[in-house]
Amino acid sequence: MNETYSPIQFFDPTSSTFTYLLFDAVSREAVIIDPVDSQLARDLGALKQYGLRLKYVxxxxxxxxHITSAAALIEHTGAMVATPIFCNVTPAAIQLNDGDVLTFGSEKIEAMHTAGHTAGSMSFVWRDNVFTGDTLLIGGCGRTDFQSGSAEALYDSVMLILFKLPDHTTVWPAHDYKGQTKSSIGYEKKHNQRFNDEHGERRSKAAFVELMNALNLPKPRLIDQAVPANLFLGVHHDAGANDELTYAVRPAASYAGDISAELAHQWMLSGRATLVDIRSHAERAWVGFVPDALGIEWKMWPGMVTNPSFDAELKAAVPAGSQVMMLCRSGVRSIPASERAQSLGYTAYNILEGFEGDPDGQAHRGKKGGWRFRGLPWRQN
Ligand SMILES: N[C@@H](CCC(=O)N[C@@H](CS)C(=O)NCC(=O)O)C(=O)O
Ligand SMILES: [Fe+2]
Known part of the structure; x- marks a missing residue:
C-alpha cells in the first residue's frame, strides 16, 4: 500500500473507537470520520499540527x-457534517445517499449504504481504503440487535458490497476490542469467522443470522445517552431547564409558542419554518452569524430603538401566513418580535435562550445554552 494514501488513525480507549483523519496534501482540506466527544482537543490539535482546514465531519x-464531537467540531472549524440519510441525524447539513461523493481538495470519498449494524449505516471508500464503520470489523462484524439492525441486511452488505471491493483494499473499522488496527478485504474474505465457519467455508446467510441472533451481548453502557445526543450531532440535552422542551413546543398566549434551538434548527433544515435572526446587524457582525437565517433587526443599535421597517422587511422576505422562528441574543427580545410577527398573520415561534443563552440563567446550571453554545452551526464574522 502506498503510505501517502493512508488515513491518520486515532483510538479512543474508553469506547474502543477509531477516528480517522484524511486530507488533501496540496489544498490541506481535511475530512474526519467518526470523531468522539472526549477527544475533541486531540482532533483539533491534529488539525492544527498538520495545518489542515476541516471541510467535512x-x-x-x-x-x-460514545457521543460524537460533530457539533463541537463544526463550531470550532466551520466544517459541514455529512451523515447517512437513513440514520435520521436531521441537523446534519449533508444527508448522504448511497453513491454520493464528497470532495476535499482533489480527493474524493464515496458513501456506500451498508445496512445491517444499523439500518442507516454506511461505509466510505477513499482511494484503496474503506471505512467500514461497524458493518465489518477485523475478524468480526457489528452487532445487529438495536437501532433497526438486521443480520440479514448485514450479510448482504458484506457479501454484495464490501467483499466486492478489490482484495488489496485496506479495511479501517470504527472499533476494535482486541488491539488490532486495520485489515484488508482479501484477508477478511478468507479469515473473518463471522462469515466463514471453522473449516474456512463461507457461512450461508441462514447460518450467519443464527449466529448473530445467539450473541446475547449486554447493551452498550452509554446507549441511552449516546443515541439521542448523536441524532443531534452530539449536542447533550442535559444542559438546562428547557431540556424537556428539546423536541416539544410550549404554547404561548400571544404567539405560537416557545421552542428550543435544536428544534428550530431542525425545522429550518426541513424547510418547515423560516429562521429570523432579529439581533442588530452590529451584534451579528461582532458575535457571529447563523448560516441561512434571515437577518431582520428588531431593535437597532445604538439606542435600541425598534426598527421602523421590521414589518415591511418581514413581509418582503417571508410569504404571509407561513411559520417563522425568532432568534435574538438571549431569548428576551425575540418574545415581542414573535408577538409582532404573530399579529402580522404569521405563525411565530420564540427560540428559547437565543444565540448565546441567558448569562444570568446559566450560572446555576453550570453550562451555557443558546444556539451557539449548544453547538449548532454559526460562523464568526
Ligand atoms: N461494552 C461496550 C459494547 C460495545 C458494543 O456493543 N459495540 C458495538 C458497536 S456500537 C458492537 O457491534 N460490538 C460488536 C461486538 O461486541 O461483537 C460498551 O458498553 O460500549
Ligand atoms: Fe456502532
Missing amino acids: METHAHAD
Missing part, C-alpha cells in the same frame, strides 16, 4: 457507545 452511523 462524516459519521458512519448514529453511534450507540
